[in-house]
Amino acid sequence: MNSGFAVDPGIARIALDVPIAPWFDYRIGPALAGRLAPGDWVQVPWGTGRRIGFVLELCAQSDLAPERLKAIESRLEDAPALPANWFALLRFAAGYYHRSVGEFALLAVPRTLRTPPSPKARSSAFARARRAGRGVGGVGAVEAHTVGAHTVGADTGEGGSVGASASASAVAGAGDPRSAEPAVAHLDATSAAPVTASGRPLPRAVASRSAAGQPLGADQQRVLDTLCASQGFSVSVLHGVTGSGKTEVYLRWFEAILAARPDAQLLLMVPEIALTPQLAGLVAGRFPAQSVAVLHSGLGEAERARAWLAAVEGRARVVIGTRLAVLTPLPGLAAIVVDEEHDASYRQQDGLHYSARDLAVAAARECGVPVLLGSATPSIETWRAARRGRYRLLEMPSRIGGGALPKLHLIDMRGLRSESALAPQAQTAIAETLSRGEQALVFINRRGYAPVLGCDACGWLSGCPECSAWRVLHRAAAGGSRPPRYQLVCHHCGGASPVPRACPECGNLGLAGLGRGTQRLEEELASQFPGQRIARLDRDVAARRGAAQALIAAVHDGEVDLLVGTQMLAKGHDFRRLSLVVVVDGDAGLFCADFRAPERLFATLMQVAGRAGREVSSSHVLVQTRYPTHPLFECLKRHDYSGFADALLLERREAAMPPFAHQALLRADAGALDEALAFLTAARELAEPLRTADPEAPVQLFDPVPMPLARLKGRERAQLLVEATARPALHAFLPHWLASLREVKTRARWQLEVDPAEI
Numbered sequence: 001m002n003s004g005f006a007v008d009p010g011i012a013r014i015a016l017d018v019p020i021a022p023w024f025d026y027r028i029g030p031a032l033a034g035r036l037a038p039g040d041w042v043q044v045p046w047g048t049g050r051r052i053g054f055v056l057e058l059c060a061q062s063d064l065a066p067e068r069l070k071a072i073e074s075r076l077e078d079a080p081a082l083p084a085n086w087f088a089l090l091r092f093a094a095g096y097y098h099r100s101v102g103e104f105a106l107l108a109v110p111r112t113l114r115t116p117p118s119p120k121a122r123s124s125a126f127a128r129a130r131r132a133g134r135g136v137g138g139v140g141a142v143e144a145h146t147v148g149a150h151t152v153g154a155d156t157g158e159g160g161s162v163g164a165s166a167s168a169s170a171v172a173g174a175g176d177p178r179s180a181e182p183a184v185a186h187l188d189a190t191s192a193a194p195v196t197a198s199g200r201p202l203p204r205a206v207a208s209r210s211a212a213g214q215p216l217g218a219d220q221q222r223v224l225d226t227l228c229a230s231q232g233f234s235v236s237v238l239h240g241v242t243g244s245g246k247t248e249v250y251l252r253w254f255e256a257i258l259a260a261r262p263d264a265q266l267l268l269m270v271p272e273i274a275l276t277p278q279l280a281g282l283v284a285g286r287f288p289a290q291s292v293a294v295l296h297s298g299l300g301e302a303e304r305a306r307a308w309l310a311a312v313e314g315r316a317r318v319v320i321g322t323r324l325a326v327l328t329p330l331p332g333l334a335a336i337v338v339d340e341e342h343d344a345s346y347r348q349q350d351g352l353h354y355s356a357r358d359l360a361v362a363a364a365r366e367c368g369v370p371v372l373l374g375s376a377t378p379s380i381e382t383w384r385a386a387r388r389g390r391y392r393l394l395e396m397p398s399r400i401g402g403g404a405l406p407k408l409h410l411i412d413m414r415g416l417r418s419e420s421a422l423a424p425q426a427q428t429a430i431a432e433t434l435s436r437g438e439q440a441l442v443f444i445n446r447r448g449y450a451p452v453l454g455c456d457a458c459g460w461l462s463g464c465p466e467c468s469a470w471r472v473l474h475r476a477a478a479g480g481s482r483p484p485r486y487q488l489v490c491h492h493c494g495g496a497s498p499v500p501r502a503c504p505e506c507g508n509l510g511l512a513g514l515g516r517g518t519q520r521l522e523e524e525l526a527s528q529f530p531g532q533r534i535a536r537l538d539r540d541v542a543a544r545r546g547a548a549q550a551l552i553a554a555v556h557d558g559e560v561d562l563l564v565g566t567q568m569l570a571k572g573h574d575f576r577r578l579s580l581v582v583v584v585d586g587d588a589g590l591f592c593a594d595f596r597a598p599e600r601l602f603a604t605l606m607q608v609a610g611r612a613g614r615e616v617s618s619s620h621v622l623v624q625t626r627y628p629t630h631p632l633f634e635c636l637k638r639h640d641y642s643g644f645a646d647a648l649l650l651e652r653r654e655a656a657m658p659p660f661a662h663q664a665l666l667r668a669d670a671g672a673l674d675e676a677l678a679f680l681t682a683a684r685e686l687a688e689p690l691r692t693a694d695p696e697a698p699v700q701l702f703d704p705v706p707m708p709l710a711r712l713k714g715r716e717r718a719q720l721l722v723e724a725t726a727r728p729a730l731h732a733f734l735p736h737w738l739a740s741l742r743e744v745k746t747r748a749r750w751q752l753e754v755d756p757a758e759i
């Protein structure tokens with residue numbers, strides 16, 4: 001790279017995890033002269049301390065005066081080389097989200113590897129992570145799996161060579177992977193029961209019914225053939241109903257790629273791994289002689305470092321991960337799958353904003369490889385791209401084995417005055433389902449006991465002192481035979497307080513929880529259906545390590561009759577004996593201020609409905625609503641996602657809203673709302689001379705307003721929406737504007753979000 005320099009490149013541009021500049025210039029001292037190249041890891045002085053960064057490029061001159069340049073301290077000798085395609089992705093991300101390359105680069109690196117080593121450390125963090133990854137290879141799939149699906153498989157510790165040849169032979173048995181002949185790998189997989197990410201074996205029912213070795217359905221085969229024929233960069237959308245066998249398509253595609261190119265690396269992105277242990281287990285079981293690395297936020301630092309290094313050094317063949325995994329450097333990247341591509345958890349909301357789905361498409365483009373976006377309810381942005389032919393649309397409209405989709409019925413809740421959460425029809429339906437020995441699921445998207453505590457004498461409500469939100473009444477985990485204890489918890493700041501004995505305003509003792517969440521619903525169901533085994537799954541339950549997986553396993557094993565839960569239950573679980581789903585509040589989100597709410601509601605309801613009836617003869621979904629004539633429900637009844645999405649696109653086009661407009665949101669927070677608003681007002685004025693730079697496509701700025709959740713953790717928040725009909729116009733405007741904003745003297749903290757998820 002530096003061979004073309006006529007003059008000595010005495011300066012290195014270093015990416016650091018600092019927002020203030022895209023890179024930082026450092027001097028290359030005599031000890032490192034001629035030994036540095038782009039992609040190297042270096043340690044540099046920063047302030048009074050030191051930081052790890054990456055060499056972006058070498059050059060002969062800096063804008064800084066020579067005496068102000070500090071020297072690079074050292075090069076991290078045993079760090080892995082970082083592929084050029086990764087830096088291309090980082091440059092794209094930094095440009096698109098208007099942040100520095102280093103922020104994106106270091107975000108993705110496990111903390112142990114990006115912390116400057118202590119001078120006393122006997123070995124480097126890299127050596128430790130590599131050593132930890134050793135010893136599981138060559139022993140066989142079973143031992144490998146028991147380490148948990150983190151870096152499972154043939155990790156020989158000797159680079160990729162042994163792992164790669166082992167994988168080659170394992171897949172070679174498959175011959176043409178598109179043929180119906182089961183590969184050797186498949187047979188291994190069924191004999192060695194796959195395990196979940198926690199090391200817990202999958203319920204036998206799931207393990208033995210893996211689709212491995214089964215002939216693909218006609219739709220699956222058609223989709224797979226199309227995927228296998230794609231060369232270079234392309235974006236495909238797999239729109240398949242729940243139970244259409246999308247996962248099997250992903251796995252067969254990966255197998256086909258590895259059969260042709262044993263050193264390929266494949267990236268499978270999932271919304272939340274703790275919720276989809278089946279998937280991690282399935283993948284670990286399908287690539288037994290190979291290396292599967294799992295990357296998600298629930299890992300310990302050492303596990304993460306080990307898995308990350310296996311991915312970066314090309315030893316891991318399949319990398320499964322949540323949103324951050326998209327920023328993993330993968331030298332052999334050959335294809336990407338984004339499962340449930342519409343899922344909101346692909347967006348990083350605080351700190352560095354990005355959409356992992358969008359970055360996956362960018363990564364595929366930079367690396368020249370295909371990417372597949374899978375969903376039963378694609379996001380409206382993805383759907384539009386597919387409708388315009390920019391993305392290739394692949395459809396799988398029916399369930400595997402021809403199973404029927406559940407029948408959807410609306411229960412009109414108008415005029416129904418009931419103490420119970422459930423309408424009489426819903427109660428009857430549950431009772432009948434349980435009496436047939438089948439399972440039922442009751443869905444409510446609100447955790448806790450009651451959304452707010454209130455005084456019936458003076459109207460006091462349990463507001464959070466730090467946020468513009470109510471503190472939610474929660475029942476603490478029961479301790480033995482003691483009566484349940486309650487507390488008030490804010491879902492936004494996490495602040496908690498004991499339940500007051502009397503109303504803080506008027507002293508009245510009659511305080512009561514208003515409305516209901518999962519805990520209260522569970523209690524009500526227990527009294528309505530005595531003797532039934534009831535289980536609840538929500539974020540509070542899942543916070544206990546392994547609890548969600550244990551619960552899901554119990555459902556599979558038939559140890560649960562009635563399930564209560566939130567969205568967590570909606571994701572990816574394939575409950576075979578479940579024949580009834582009741583949605584307690586089908587209207588939540590129907591009339592929300594956020595224009596994306598109906599899209600989310602539709603996706604959630606489709607997903608919940610999809611849990612029902614994969615194996616039972618007939619299944620039903622009951623949606624309780626006060627708006628039974630709402631068009632959203634009409635589409636839902638027909639399982640008509642495309643009808644819904646096309647109508648939504650029409651609406652958005654008429655209203656000139658995304659995806660027909662492109663947005664950025666400037667957010668400010670301060671101790672007082674006025675301060676935040678004053679900054680945004682100044683920002684708006686600064687934009688005036690810049691925003692009409694392109695008269696054909698001017699950028700529009702709205703009035704600064706308080707955010708919907710105006711107060712959070714004691715800070716007052718406001719926002720300013722920026723919009724343009726053409727994306728290039730917006731992105732041409734933003735850097736100039738940001739530069740002038742950095743000059744504004746303010747006590748407010750501010751940040752820009754490109755393509756905001758919520759406005």
Ligand code: ADP
Binds near residue numbers: 209214216220
């Ligand atoms: P989706 O992700 O589209 O909702 P899944 O991938 O979960 O669907 O597939 C649904 C079920 O069908 C799974 O239990 C899977 O093992 C099974 N399956 C998938 N493909 C086949 C096939 N070709 N033959 C038999 N069973 C299959």
Ligand code: ZN
Binds near residue numbers: 460504506507508
């Ligand atoms: Zn009161």
Ligand code: ZN
Binds near residue numbers: 466469493495
């Ligand atoms: Zn709060």
